[in-house]
Amino acid sequence: MKINFPALLTISFVLLIICLVTSCIKNENLIKGDTKIRFFNTVGELSQDFYLDGKRVSTGIGYGSNTEYTVFEGDKTYNVLSKNTGTKITSDSISQTFSIGKNYSVFYAKTSATDSVLKVYEDDLTPDTSKSRLFFINVGYTLGSRVSIRNETSSFTKTLGNGETSGYIVLPTGKNSKIYLNLADSTSVIDTISYTNFYKGKTYTILIDGVNKGASKGKLKERLIVNN
Structure with missing residues (x-):
């Protein structure tokens, strides 16, 4: 079989240029690792919407209900808050670091008849x-x-x-x-x-x-x- 060396060299040169160019591109959206979080409402009052850093990540979670685990960027500290569904009234907020490769449950719960709080537990599965x-x-x-x-x-x-x-x-x-x-x-x-x-x-x-x-x-x- 006859090999076309000039064509082969041309293809190799093009591939080299592509590799050099792509290696210089910075991916601003790169996620270095994931964490998984789910949200619970254990307060028998209004449904809750949950937010991470101001972004709503679940909505209308009623009493006795929870979301499935959702993947988020890990090894990061988030401002976690809950709001009564359909309102701007914040029920509670906390700052929490979620590690890469871990699973977490965020609970909206009551410490008394009048005080509602967010609690975070790491889930060992x-x-x-x-x-x-x-x-x-x-x-x-x-x-x-x-x-x-x-x-x-x-x-x-x-x-x-x-x-x-x-x-x-x-x-x-x-x-x-x-x-x-x-x-x-x-x-x-x-x-x-x-x-x-x-x-x-x-x-x-x-x-x-x-x-x-x-x-x-x-x-x-x-x-x-x-x-x-």
């Missing part, structure tokens, strides 16, 4: 292939009591007040992972979460809340969220 991992958060500002938590055989026990978390609890799946919850000052009234909800390799967030309106106000309730 590292799976345990032989067990399930549980993370409890007490957001029940109407409960009026701490909440006691245990599994079937009480191999773990926790008591959480409003705004407190359990850290990650690793549990073998099976009947022993059935969860019992009760108000510390009302041990005769017990809520349960069936062991059939938990699977190996999964990480769960369990929100402990209280009914905030009507005749059942202050009654214990839970919400189970599968994270992975």
Whole structure:
């Protein structure tokens, strides 16, 4: 086969020029790494819009709801704020650094009947292939009591007040992972979460809340969220 050396040299020269030119172009929009953030509304009042550095990133998040994880630029400090949907009234704002490769949950929650705040938790989604991992958060500002938590055989026990978390609890799946919850000052009234909800390799967030309106106000309730 006959090789056309002049043509080959011309092509090589053109490719070299393209490489030199593109190497000099600065990408102003380059993202050096990602972080993932989701937003929760645990306050039984108005829906919330969430903002990062003044840009609305979610809208109309009602009580008991949350967004999926959304990707943002990581290793960056953001001004995070929430507003009542459709208004300019800011509910709360915080400054928070979100690291590359991490997952975070931003909660709009209440510390009391009158004070609402934003709280940020880093989510560790590292799976345990032989067990399930549980993370409890007490957001029940109407409960009026701490909440006691245990599994079937009480191999773990926790008591959480409003705004407190359990850290990650690793549990073998099976009947022993059935969860019992009760108000510390009302041990005769017990809520349960069936062991059939938990699977190996999964990480769960369990929100402990209280009914905030009507005749059942202050009654214990839970919400189970599968994270992975």
